[in-house]
Amino acid sequence: MSKQSGSELGDFENLVRDGAVDLLNHLETGDFSGAIKIIQELSDARHSSFYKEVGTLTRSLHDAIRDFQIDSMDLVVGDKASDSGTKITDASDRLNYVIELTSSAANKTMDMVDSSMPVASELQAQAKELRKDWGRLIQRDLTPQEFRELYKRIDVFLQYADNSATALHSNLNTILLEQGYQDLTGQVIARVNDLIRDVEERLVHLVAVAGRVDSISGIQYEEKEAEHDDTRGHGPAINKQNNPEVLNSQDEVDDLLSSLGF
């Protein structure tokens, strides 16, 4: 389709070129009515080419929108908690799903850390306490009464250590399983990526078609460089190594700050 339009545009350009030669010939021989007729013909040809290109542009736009809708319907993401098999029909919903999933995984992981830390601390405290008395036992520094108590405490501690290890093991397993979000979000992001690439391709095609309309109609645009305000922030830097404006590490930040007198 685009090739055909391209050749139509080529035909129009040839027509203008040939018309200009004819026009000059007519003017040189003083045939003004013939010259005016050629100007009229060129103007008509420009109009019809213009309408043809606008038609092509409209069709391309229509196709792009239709294809986009079809493409964005085909991903089904199962929401394990509520309604299974919800159709996520647009990229924004998909990305929201990524935010939800990563947030839930981070929170669950932190829950597990929160519940594990006191267990580890208590285990450490009890072990320290026992080791102190155990040391005295090795030095043969315990009274028979103290020895009987240590004997009992060791049993209690071993039971506690056993239970704690079981709890920590289970928490670590939960943390491990939570990392499955990486797979799920990775898949969703890959799909959104494909979608963006697809949309970009179509947009580039549309721009090409629209450019032909502009070339016939003589419309010109000012190119504006988009400037991003530092105040609003940029988000995490991607490809830091290739950007001399972005610092790569805390050390570089510290160096910069100390050079500013910090």
Next chain:
Amino acid sequence: MKILIVDDFSTMRRIIKNLLRDLGFTNTVEADDGTTALPILQAGTVDFLVTDWNMPGMTGIELLRAVRADEKLKSIPVLMVTAEAKRDQIIAAAQAGVNGYVVKPFTAVALKEKIEKIFERIDAAK
């Protein structure tokens, strides 16, 4: 010592809160951007501010400037914890009067070091 943690992501607030607790700072409050942080600061009980840069509504750098421009708040130490790492931004934060700048992703050690450094400076200035 009451610390205000400002970040639009609740997970990041939680991470910072837990790290601060490990460092012995148990009294923390939270806000999700500069707009919600300012009234908490103006209530007058916050001693230390930890803020992100990139947030909806009022950003961290705007919050920092607002704090420094406020007669009552201007002496509160401000630690920026952010993914923003452009040279110009760090210079802008320094010029606005930031006390420390930690780039994400950060370590517990880096956070501890910066907070301690800020307190050392404050003590030295006394």
